Amino acid sequence: MNYASYITWIPMLPMASFVLVGLFGRKYFKNLAGVIGTIVLLAITVLSFITVYQYFFVDGKVNDVYQSIIPEQYSWLQFSPNLSIDIGIVLDPISVMMLLIVSFVSLMVHVFSLSYMKGEERFSTYYAFLSLFTFSMLGLVVSTNIFQIYIFWELVGISSYLLIGFYYDRPSAVAASKKAFIVTRFADLGFLIGILILAFNAGTLDFHTLIERLTNTQSSQFISITTSSFLGISMLTWALILVFVGGAGKSAMFPLQVWLPDAMEGPTPVSALIHAATMVVAGVYLVARLFPLYSLDAIVLNIVSYVGAISALLAAIIACTQTDIKRVLAYSTISQIGYMMFALGVSRYGGEQGLGYMASMFHLFTHAFFKSLLFLCAGAIIHLVHSNEMKDMGGLKKLMPVTHVVFLIACLAIAGIPPFSGFFSKEEILTAAYNSNKFIYAMGVFTSMLTAFYMFRLYFRIFHNKDSHVEADHSEGSLSMKIPLVILAICTLASGFVPFGSFVTSDGISLTTHVDIVFSILPVTLSVAAILFAAKLYYMQNELPGRIASSLGTFYHAAYKKFYIDEVYLFITKKIIFNLVGKPAAWIDRHIVDGFMNLLASITAKISEMIKGLQTGKVQNYALYFFGGIVGLAVLFIYLWK
Amino acid sequence: MSEIPLTHILFVSTALFFIGMYGLFTRRNMITMLMSIELILNSVNINFVAFNKYLYSDQLNGVFFTIFIIAIAAAEAAVGIAIIINLYRGHHSIDVEDAGEMKY
Numbered sequence A: 001m002n003y004a005s006y007i008t009w010i011p012m013l014p015m016a017s018f019v020l021v022g023l024f025g026r027k028y029f030k031n032l033a034g035v036i037g038t039i040v041l042l043a044i045t046v047l048s049f050i051t052v053y054q055y056f057f058v059d060g061k062v063n064d065v066y067q068s069i070i071p072e073q074y075s076w077l078q079f080s081p082n083l084s085i086d087i088g089i090v091l092d093p094i095s096v097m098m099l100l101i102v103s104f105v106s107l108m109v110h111v112f113s114l115s116y117m118k119g120e121e122r123f124s125t126y127y128a129f130l131s132l133f134t135f136s137m138l139g140l141v142v143s144t145n146i147f148q149i150y151i152f153w154e155l156v157g158i159s160s161y162l163l164i165g166f167y168y169d170r171p172s173a174v175a176a177s178k179k180a181f182i183v184t185r186f187a188d189l190g191f192l193i194g195i196l197i198l199a200f201n202a203g204t205l206d207f208h209t210l211i212e213r214l215t216n217t218q219s220s221q222f223i224s225i226t227t228s229s230f231l232g233i234s235m236l237t238w239a240l241i242l243v244f245v246g247g248a249g250k251s252a253m254f255p256l257q258v259w260l261p262d263a264m265e266g267p268t269p270v271s272a273l274i275h276a277a278t279m280v281v282a283g284v285y286l287v288a289r290l291f292p293l294y295s296l297d298a299i300v301l302n303i304v305s306y307v308g309a310i311s312a313l314l315a316a317i318i319a320c321t322q323t324d325i326k327r328v329l330a331y332s333t334i335s336q337i338g339y340m341m342f343a344l345g346v347s348r349y350g351g352e353q354g355l356g357y358m359a360s361m362f363h364l365f366t367h368a369f370f371k372s373l374l375f376l377c378a379g380a381i382i383h384l385v386h387s388n389e390m391k392d393m394g395g396l397k398k399l400m401p402v403t404h405v406v407f408l409i410a411c412l413a414i415a416g417i418p419p420f421s422g423f424f425s426k427e428e429i430l431t432a433a434y435n436s437n438k439f440i441y442a443m444g445v446f447t448s449m450l451t452a453f454y455m456f457r458l459y460f461r462i463f464h465n466k467d468s469h470v471e472a473d474h475s476e477g478s479l480s481m482k483i484p485l486v487i488l489a490i491c492t493l494a495s496g497f498v499p500f501g502s503f504v505t506s507d508g509i510s511l512t513t514h515v516d517i518v519f520s521i522l523p524v525t526l527s528v529a530a531i532l533f534a535a536k537l538y539y540m541q542n543e544l545p546g547r548i549a550s551s552l553g554t555f556y557h558a559a560y561k562k563f564y565i566d567e568v569y570l571f572i573t574k575k576i577i578f579n580l581v582g583k584p585a586a587w588i589d590r591h592i593v594d595g596f597m598n599l600l601a602s603i604t605a606k607i608s609e610m611i612k613g614l615q616t617g618k619v620q621n622y623a624l625y626f627f628g629g630i631v632g633l634a635v636l637f638i639y640l641w642k
Numbered sequence B: 001m002s003e004i005p006l007t008h009i010l011f012v013s014t015a016l017f018f019i020g021m022y023g024l025f026t027r028r029n030m031i032t033m034l035m036s037i038e039l040i041l042n043s044v045n046i047n048f049v050a051f052n053k054y055l056y057s058d059q060l061n062g063v064f065f066t067i068f069i070i071a072i073a074a075a076e077a078a079v080g081i082a083i084i085i086n087l088y089r090g091h092h093s094i095d096v097e098d099a100g101e102m103k104y
Helices: A009-028 A030-059 A093-116 A123-141 A146-164 A171-202 A207-215 A220-227 A235-250 A259-265 A268-277 A279-289 A298-319 A325-346 A351-385 A401-415 A421-436 A438-463 A479-497 A517-538 A544-552 A554-560 A562-614 A619-640 B006-026 B030-055 B061-091
Strands: A069-078 A084-091
Touching: A009 A030, A009 A123, A030 A093, A030 A123, A084 A093, A084 A146, A093 A123, A093 A268, A093 A279, A093 A351, A093 A479, A123 A146, A123 A268, A123 A279, A146 A171, A146 A235, A146 A259, A146 A268, A146 A279, A171 A207, A171 A220, A171 A235, A171 A259, A207 A220, A220 A235, A235 A279, A235 A298, A259 A268, A259 A325, A268 A279, A268 A325, A268 A351, A279 A325, A279 A351, A298 A325, A298 A438, A298 A562, A325 A351, A325 A421, A325 A438, A351 A401, A351 A421, A351 A479, A401 A421, A401 A438, A401 A479, A401 A517, A421 A438, A421 A479, A421 A517, A438 A517, A517 A544, A544 A554, A554 A562, A619 B006, B006 B030, B030 B061
Parallel strands: none
Antiparallel strands: A069 A084
């Protein structure tokens, strides 16, 4: 079967569903909206599986190297014979993998939402937005050129904004959606400038041509971009840094991570889809997509790895102190994306050196399953308890047996305990870091220990700790909530055993991976120790956590307050930018721009006041003026105009 | 009998034109104003016919124009009278001084 016969349907079906449900859903088929969305997602998930099968097992490989295939492409805006913006679909290992993840996780979330969002006033709107998001995300991953990715990048941004602010009657949700939009938009400015620099120097927007031209050190484009410089840094470095800023904003990397914890104001399934599994890894995906370029520049790779490692560590520390379960998960997402980022940063292009790239994509793959599982579990718990706070939970093990088991599986996976999936991907990342940068490796191992601690703190406080005092008005949740949980749990168990290195590598040549038992001893031991420590602290209610917190004093308080990063942003925006830029700008606007307009208006008013006496309302006066005018013109043309 | 020179005819038409103009500016009755406009149009007609006769006697263009103008004058009179009727309905008068709403 030819790709072209079905590949276009994958992004277009959710688009059609968005238009249909968005325009008519609320009025005509309110309760069917969920079913329509789910059926569409089921269809594209099947198509994605077909694509995966066909690409990886049938015709993706030529001479043992995975090729990038472009089954659909047409020129959308032709600027000049050489430069056009195209819209197309590219299939290569990472885009096919992302197609699978996005459509599959989205399907799970659609099914889960059927009962989670039941009875919601804007049920159909919710499904319309979910479809819009799925469309944009699928469009993003299959983009053939950097401008197309930018368009879809903004589209996922707007769907994220819409879904975070879904409960628009809550002021906190409105504030969170604005914050998410502004922070990512701010980062996208960097991305756009980066695109312009790359496109200007390379003379193309197409990924394939761009990479081909700029990786060839003999080409004129490469010479021009590396020799021209700004502030002593070459244009290539600038472009890559700026593109990375865009990626860091979307992926909530330090110091642009502030929006993601607040984004938890959205409905929980949305958090599972957008803010855990798919959209937030778009930054990682972007760096991976341009990886041949990134690997040219060691400085940028260092920046990427340190930003990733710092985000991973910082978020893990903050996660240990938070009490809102969704916020813990949000910080853990930042931390795990930090892992993916620094794995890319320590990687190089091709062969054994490309282990980090493969590890990053592997972690993206496994993380998508276990993190969306964790979020959906959190959704099920919140659905039952009607609260996000840990203190309202505890002892839920008896009430929610299924959720308990799958949550435990996901926790073990994220903590990196063999044989769960997180173990395999995290080991690859740590191996790559160990081979390249020992300092980053140390941060990675420490973070992985913290990860185990805070996840099991979460687990014990939700499911054990004290006897449940929740008066459940309904049981654990209907079948449509349980089925996605179980399926995702199975994926979490199985996805670690995928021989990922033979599918996704930086250069398309398969890479054999092996678990080195000696190497894994240290991280696994630390994780197990952290789990035991968490069990000691939180299995039963006791005073130990409080005492430890007070002995850590300031540090604990700082971590609880998220290291005051939000406050720093507020200080910079409210005190510095508003006072130094905003107020002068407002003054200029009010007094100079508006003043000029007011002046024009008042001059006009005065003149009209003066000459309005001419308008007598007597038709004969007008005729007289008219006649006078004609006489004047006649005199002018006959006697004066020579 | 010697031929009447062109200037005489032009004199008549100019006189007619200014009589019409005077009527248009001084009369307050709209029907009289309409009649003054007819006078102006007729002075133009005389011009056309006279120039056609004296300058291009082998052609008929001027005469055609005159016929056009007469036709248009008829149409214009119809429109004008319709306006006057509407004005009368609104103001119970056809005095232009009474219709002063479009004043500043």
